Amino acid sequence: MACVESMNYEILLRNASFRECRDYVRSHCAEYVDVSPGYRLFDMHMIGVPPISIGLDGDTIVFPFTKPCYGTYLLKIEDRSEAEKVRALKKRK
Amino acid sequence: MTTNPKGDEGKTAALVLGCPQVPVQTGIALYLSYSLKKEGIEPVIAGNRAARALIDISDPSRHYVEKFLDLDLYIELLAEKKQDFDYHFVFIHNDAGVSYAATIQALSPAPVIVLVYGEHFREVSDMIEFPCEKIAAKAVHNPMPLRRKLDEVLPWLVSSQ
Numbered sequence: 001m002a003c004v005e006s007m008n009y010e011i012l013l014r015n016a017s018f019r020e021c022r023d024y025v026r027s028h029c030a031e032y033v034d035v036s037p038g039y040r041l042f043d044m045h046m047i048g049v050p051p052i053s054i055g056l057d058g059d060t061i062v063f064p065f066t067k068p069c070y071g072t073y074l075l076k077i078e079d080r081s082e083a084e085k086v087r088a089l090k091k092r093k
Numbered sequence: 094m095t096t097n098p099k100g101d102e103g104k105t106a107a108l109v110l111g112c113p114q115v116p117v118q119t120g121i122a123l124y125l126s127y128s129l130k131k132e133g134i135e136p137v138i139a140g141n142r143a144a145r146a147l148i149d150i151s152d153p154s155r156h157y158v159e160k161f162l163d164l165d166l167y168i169e170l171l172a173e174k175k176q177d178f179d180y181h182f183v184f185i186h187n188d189a190g191v192s193y194a195a196t197i198q199a200l201s202p203a204p205v206i207v208l209v210y211g212e213h214f215r216e217v218s219d220m221i222e223f224p225c226e227k228i229a230a231k232a233v234h235n236p237m238p239l240r241r242k243l244d245e246v247l248p249w250l251v252s253s254q
Contacts, residue, residue, distance in 0.1 A: 036199055038172035045168050045172040047168065048195065049192055071187065
């Protein structure tokens with residue numbers, strides 16, 4: 001799996017707080033799934049204050065991406081298989 | 094699960110560094126490493142390249158720190174239950190630091206102790222709602238307020254856990 005930073009992503013929010021990211025996902029995405037910190041999405045374990053909301057809109061995934069020096073970005077990436085993997089979590093709940 | 098990096102029975106502590114943009118971080122991390130070693134606990138520095146490099150060049154003879162871990166690898170080891178530590182000390186001065194501390198608290202059963210500092214330490218500290226021990230002080234350039242608080246609570250923290 002490719003590194004997130006090398007993928008074709010769109011930045012929806014930059015230098016955001018974890019709350020802003022969660023609120024954005026819940027109010028702007030067609031559907032969302034809550035995951036725990038450490039959930040593996042693409043090639044990374046997710047960082048955040050639980051619950052971490054991942055947004056879904058067709059094959060598009062919206063998720064927070066945190067780095068110590070750059071804060072949290074809310075990224076949007078189109079990836080059918082990863083979207084299906086996240087959507088399957090919702091069905092299991 | 095508690096497995097220290099050496100594979101022996103000694104206790105270990107991860108010192109999880111944030112962005113090194115606040116000057117006190119490196120000094121306090123070295124002082125905490127020294128204090129932990131005095132208590133017989135081996136410190137392991139987890140941070141990004143710049144944060145690790147600042148510690149690395151400040152302690153060339155490895156008096157205080159011998160082990161380093163990339164921050165992403167540290168999270169991966171915890172998430173995949175490959176390695177854990179007896180304590181996690183998380184350095185926080187911004188929202189990202191709170192996110193890392195919450196993640197570590199969710200991934201590890203070991204005690205999480207957060208050191209909150211910087212210009213906005215009160216606001217940042219108020220964002221922390223998960224269970225942890227907090228050491229907070231307005232320390233930006235002068236590490237002494239944070240050092241004093243650390244000296245007050247560290248012996249109690251490591252003896253009570």
